[in-house]
Amino acid sequence: MKVILLGFGIIGKGVINVIRKKKEYLKNKYGMDLKVVAICDRSGAAIDENGLDLELALRVKEETGKISKYPEKGTSLPIVEVIKSIEADALIEATPTNIESGEPAKTYIIEGFKSGKHVITANKGPLALYFNELLSYAKKYDRIFRYEASVGGAMPIINLAKETLAGNEITEIKGILNGTTNYILTKMEREKLDFDTVLKEAQELGIAETNPHQDISGLDTAAKIVILANSIMNMEVTIRGVNIEGITKITPEALSMANKGGYTIKLIGEVGENKLEVGPKLIPLDDPLNVKGSLNVAMLNTDLAKEVIVVGRGAGDVETSSAILSDIINIYLKSKKMG
Amino acid sequence: MIILDLELKDAPGELIKALTPISKMGINIHSVIHLREKKVDGRIPVRLVVDGLEDKTLNEMIDELEKLDVIITKVNNSIRKRDIDLVVIGHVVDTDIRDTIDRLNKYGLVIDLDLSMPDPFKESSARMKIIVDSEKLNDLYNELDKLSKEKNLLFIKSF
Numbered sequence A: 001m002k003v004i005l006l007g008f009g010i011i012g013k014g015v016i017n018v019i020r021k022k023k024e025y026l027k028n029k030y031g032m033d034l035k036v037v038a039i040c041d042r043s044g045a046a047i048d049e050n051g052l053d054l055e056l057a058l059r060v061k062e063e064t065g066k067i068s069k070y071p072e073k074g075t076s077l078p079i080v081e082v083i084k085s086i087e088a089d090a091l092i093e094a095t096p097t098n099i100e101s102g103e104p105a106k107t108y109i110i111e112g113f114k115s116g117k118h119v120i121t122a123n124k125g126p127l128a129l130y131f132n133e134l135l136s137y138a139k140k141y142d143r144i145f146r147y148e149a150s151v152g153g154a155m156p157i158i159n160l161a162k163e164t165l166a167g168n169e170i171t172e173i174k175g176i177l178n179g180t181t182n183y184i185l186t187k188m189e190r191e192k193l194d195f196d197t198v199l200k201e202a203q204e205l206g207i208a209e210t211n212p213h214q215d216i217s218g219l220d221t222a223a224k225i226v227i228l229a230n231s232i233m234n235m236e237v238t239i240r241g242v243n244i245e246g247i248t249k250i251t252p253e254a255l256s257m258a259n260k261g262g263y264t265i266k267l268i269g270e271v272g273e274n275k276l277e278v279g280p281k282l283i284p285l286d287d288p289l290n291v292k293g294s295l296n297v298a299m300l301n302t303d304l305a306k307e308v309i310v311v312g313r314g315a316g317d318v319e320t321s322s323a324i325l326s327d328i329i330n331i332y333l334k335s336k337k338m339g
Numbered sequence B: 001m002i003i004l005d006l007e008l009k010d011a012p013g014e015l016i017k018a019l020t021p022i023s024k025m026g027i028n029i030h031s032v033i034h035l036r037e038k039k040v041d042g043r044i045p046v047r048l049v050v051d052g053l054e055d056k057t058l059n060e061m062i063d064e065l066e067k068l069d070v071i072i073t074k075v076n077n078s079i080r081k082r083d084i085d086l087v088v089i090g091h092v093v094d095t096d097i098r099d100t101i102d103r104l105n106k107y108g109l110v111i112d113l114d115l116s117m118p119d120p121f122k123e124s125s126a127r128m129k130i131i132v133d134s135e136k137l138n139d140l141y142n143e144l145d146k147l148s149k150e151k152n153l154l155f156i157k158s159f
């Protein structure tokens, strides 16, 4: 199986490391010979139809910051041209999230389908804004579209709901889908510190981003809730339809107050019948949704299995790449059947 | 047989207080089950099983209990009342807390109010429980939304 990787940042590098680590495993278990035929970043691409030397690619990126500096096979060809002209089974899209336009990822995904490739993405932007449009391209070109890593990082949720829980109707999903806000609230609660202090500390530790707006405003959670609503619950909603409240107004006093009543406060994303919202909620201290630190958690309410709860790591290079790898394997197995 | 789910304060004598009017009315109590593990916010759920009653007697009994501040959450498993816990953040006191409570009391009953004011000039927070008829729940949520916009208060609700 041949893949093209778009984006060579935290996740892109994580994917390459995971592929290197699992090379033998994939061969032995699935008989799969996984080759990365192109890697792209903002500088251009490295292309080798017989498979790139992944260690070399990582070293070049580390030393020069530019994949186009890959010896002999580096190029400054625009990414869209790479997608169109290089033959591959699947495209792995790991470029930055843009929650206003979904670009450039949206274009990359569509070009991927148009040129006959299956697509895997970790990117919330295009999914939250153009889910149905992207899905219609996948259908039109008869390709597989997978996006497990886009919600909850390593925590399995989309494929769990669509495949493992097949036959169940899912009536409600709620949970903590953003690790940064969970980290901040957990720390404020434990150490009785105010929001700004904890945010600054989280930024220094690299847990919160330099621009944490999307996380703390609830926008990131809203994008994920929209993806779940559309992909699992067959709704047709966009991020503009979500009622959003962030965590910037939460105080340590409010957390103590909640604790006195047997609760904690968590930023919860919720989708259900007539409900699409993100906001701080009181969660009983002994509730399974009360997970600490930067963990993510989701509860799916289903007609047959009733409540199903998953907990996992919502971010991290190797962790998130595990979800991408599971999508790669799934596509490999399915396309073998498709012939 | 009728099953009643009650919520009692976690204090000595609360159960006897609730059972007294029932036995005074000559109603036969079959069993009293404490659901201690489901305790939320200082209240203990108790399940009573009593003899079958006519609607009129049942309603009289419910009235008597409610007069005593006993919360009846379910009758024969159909939900009558919900309780919602809230933490409020903002200028809770300065934005006329009396008015806030009065307006919520139009749809439910605010109980167990607790206030914390770290500094008179800073935002404060409060905790309260609201008992509301199931059918008035949406009205209550709408009022909370209105209050939130008008007074710039953040209401953090339980599920």
Ligand SMILES: NC(=O)c1ccc[n+]([C@@H]2O[C@H](COP(=O)([O-])OP(=O)(O)OC[C@H]3O[C@@H](n4cnc5c(N)ncnc54)[C@H](OP(=O)(O)O)[C@@H]3O)[C@@H](O)[C@H]2O)c1
Residues within 6 Å of the ligand: A006, A007, A008, A009, A010, A011, A012, A040, A041, A042, A043, A065, A079, A094, A095, A096, A097, A104, A122, A123, A124, A149, A150, A153, A314, A315, A316, A317, A320
């Ligand atoms: N980090 C996580 O834990 C995590 C978890 C779940 C999902 N995700 C999602 O995964 C995606 C990648 O995240 P990341 O953390 O790896 O981001 P990142 O470290 O910022 O890496 C982004 C990569 O995309 C490249 N890029 C930037 N603009 C581009 C463009 N216009 N066209 C093509 N490539 C472009 C960058 O190139 P240069 O190297 O040249 O700058 C970089 O290699 C995002 O959509 C994110 O939301 C991340």
